[in-house]
Amino acid sequence: MAKAQSHYLCQSCGYQTARWMGRCPDCGEWASLLEERVTGERHGARRNEAPSGSSRATPITAVDSLALGRMSTGLTELDRVLGGGIVPGSFVLVSGDPGIGKSTLLLQASMQIALRDGVVLYVSGEESLQQTRSRASRLGPLSDRLLLLAETSLQIILDQADQIRPTILVIDSIQTIVSDELESPSGSLSQVREAAVRLMTLAKEKGISTVIIGHITKDGAIAGPKAMEHLVDAVVFIEGEGHQIHRLLRAVKNRFGPTPEIGVLEMTSSGLRELANPSEVFLSQRPSGAPGSVVIPTLEGSRPLLVELQALVAAPSAPVSRRVFNGVDSNRGILLLAILEKRLGLALSACDVYVNVVGGVRVGETAADLGIAAAVLSSARNLPLDPGLCVFGEVGLAGEVRAVPMAERRLDEAARLGLSHCLMSRHNLCRTMPDFSSLRVSGLSTVEELTERLERW
Structure with missing residues (x-):
């Protein structure tokens, strides 16, 4: 032995x-x-493995340049995030919080591909065949070309994939797969890394597009290793709050398409449904005439998105004032509160301040700075804002309002949704801007000017 x-x-x-x-x-x-x-x-x-004699270095000019043929997943929002669909032979990782909808998303996409394009092998290491079949029955019509395999052995999965040669191989999830050649338990770093390497080899050598589900840790990182992120061609995160129905697909890595790009879906009893107009959905329940509420045009990849940002400035509930930020970076939020206190004389250090982006959306760009400032100022002075107003721009430590990229796309989305007025950096206005007949655009240089404009209304 x-x-x-x-x-x-x-x-x-x-x-x-x-x-x-x-x-x-x-x-x-x-x-x-x-x-x-x-x-x-x-x-x-x-250790003794010899290099393959069939591998030879080739001049780049002698390599055929072929257009990447993509296969649609049947979900437009997922196709958008992947750059137009799944590339043959690609290796894709899908990750997100427990219960966020990873399995539902991939089972739904597998059913669509099986109905239209080819054979799909769906491997579940967490559910039985009957459980997967029961879940699939509520997502749509079934096809004989969707093959189910309830298995955790890496060797059996590779053998089945080699025999069937499916168009798409789905692994749910990589943490359940075990190689018999390792004595470590499932989910350990060695097992996850071994499974990822062997599946990547299968995808590249056989041309089988492989999509794996990866769990995340309590810190929000992909469980098992950063090494797995380096192996795959694309990493897609599913984001959303557990009590919210909206789900955001975000590509944080994509060798075959742009990043970061997002897709917006809605979780329903019959699976995930695409949102054709997410901006309208996010603003549909916005209160009218409420202080502290403002619309900000954010840009996710190439996609403009209008979301509602709310702020509440209240009397302190404890000896130490609280700062709560949901959907925006907390460090950036604290910095903006310090700027407003210094430049506008607001006594925010003696108040509790809460900032929230409605709908479970997370805004990571600095273009939301001016919107946060407007919402906090509106709440602190109990000053309702114009319902047709949107605000965007980066705020510097000196209180200056700086230009942000792709202002035209943001304004175009605001005009399409019927907003009437937009406050932005004056430096963006210096550039050539399209004429928006229904949207009045005003430029600001400092946060002091923001105070004057809001009080004027």
């Missing part, structure tokens, strides 16, 4: 050592070093 070779591997960063330690010396995590065993045959085979 072959002798198993043992080492200890950090499940957070991949640090390897010959002896156990309570704390990883590389990343500092406690109790993250687990014992990994590899059989002697496999260890020797990897």
Whole structure:
């Protein structure tokens, strides 16, 4: 019997050592070093493996330039995030919070592809065949070309994929897959990395597009390793609050398309439904004449999106005032409160301040600065804002309002939704701007001017 070779591997960063330690010396995590065993045959085979003689270096000018043929997933929003569809032979990772809809999204896409384009092999390591069939029955019509496999053995999955040669292979999820050549438990760094490497090889050598689901940790990172993110061609995150019905698809890596790009879906009893006009949906329940409410045109990839941002400035509920930011960066929010207190004389340090982006959307760009400032100022002075107003622009530490990219797209979306007035940086107005007959555009240089404009209304 072959002798198993043992080492200890950090499940957070991949640090390897010959002896156990309570704390990883590389990343500092406690109790993250687990014992990994590899059989002697496999260890020797990897070490003595000879390079393939069929591989030869080729001049780049001698390589045929072929257009990437993409396959539609049947979900327009998912196609948008992937850059137009799934590229044959690509390796895609889909991740998100537990219960956010990862399995539903991929099962729904698998059903659409099976109905129109080819054979799909859906491998579930978490559900039985009957459970997957029951879930699929409420998502739409079924097809004989959608094949289900309830299996966790990596070797069996690879054998089945090699025999069937499906158009798409879906793995739900990578953390459940186990290689018989490793003695470590499922979900460990070694198992996840081994499964990812073998599946990537299958995708590239056989031309089978492979989509895997990856769980995330309590810190929001992809469970198992950053190494898996480097292996895949695209990483798609599904975002959303558990109590909200909206789901955002966000591409954080895509070798075959633009990043970051987003898609907007709505979770219903019959699966995920695409939103043709997400801006209208996000603004549909906006209160009229409420202080602290403002519309901001944000840009996600190439897509403009109008969302409602709300702020509440209230008397302190504790000796130390609270700062709560949902949907915007908290450090950026605290910085903006300091700017408003210094430049406008608002006594915000003695108040509780709450800022929230409605609908579970997360806005990461600095173009939301002026909108946050307008909402906080409106709430602090109990000053209702014009319902037809939208605001965007970056705010500097000196109180200056700076230009942001692609202002034309933001204004075009605001005009399309019927807004009447927009406040933005004066530096954006210096550039050539299209004429919006129904939208009046005003430029600002400082946050002091913002105060004057809001009080005038």
